Amino acid sequence: QKEVEQDPGPLSVPEGAIVSLNCTYSNSAFQYFMWYRQYSRKGPELLMYTYSSGNKEDGRFTAQVDKSSKYISLFIRDSQPSDSATYLCAMETSGSRLTFGEGTQLTVNP
């Protein structure tokens, strides 16, 4: 069993939709949770970084962490075609290696 599970999609939505991306994990030692966006053939770009249960909002993006359920989510409001990319969740215990999900490929259609 993988430590981090993420539905690879693909996920296709119309412009303006609310997008929900999710990951589950099995290692209760994970303390820090991240979401990265990766455009084709580019390096991952850090979107959100959280370390506690609850919600964190940044513009159109909201990251949600539920440690009791070992479940994290990223919500994208008012999705735009420029949001089309692969979204990777990542986790770490403390200041060291990141463990990534497989990535979810998102397409936002105009």
Next chain:
Amino acid sequence: ETGVTQSPTHLIKTRGQQVTLRCSSQSGHNTVSWYQQALGQGPQFIFQYYREEENGRGNFPPRFSGLQFPNYSSELNVNALELDDSALYLCASSTPSGEQYFGPGTRLTVT
């Protein structure tokens, strides 16, 4: 822009050869990590360097080795290349609070 640069952008090698990939970290970031990303997969942790010492290693064989220099630039060396080593190689530098910022990657093709 993250301030993390990598070179070369792309290279092609033959099975059995050796390759060196380079990374220049963002100023003030003294921790660098290397990851391998196969097509359609999430990045896999190779190893991390902190102040020129290896500070953690993933499930990769010893033919994957690295160096970090006093100016915090870094190298990833891979010996005896295999076809399965074809991937995007990413380096990431860490802020003091632990956030990791990635470079654009080097795409390695082994034929």
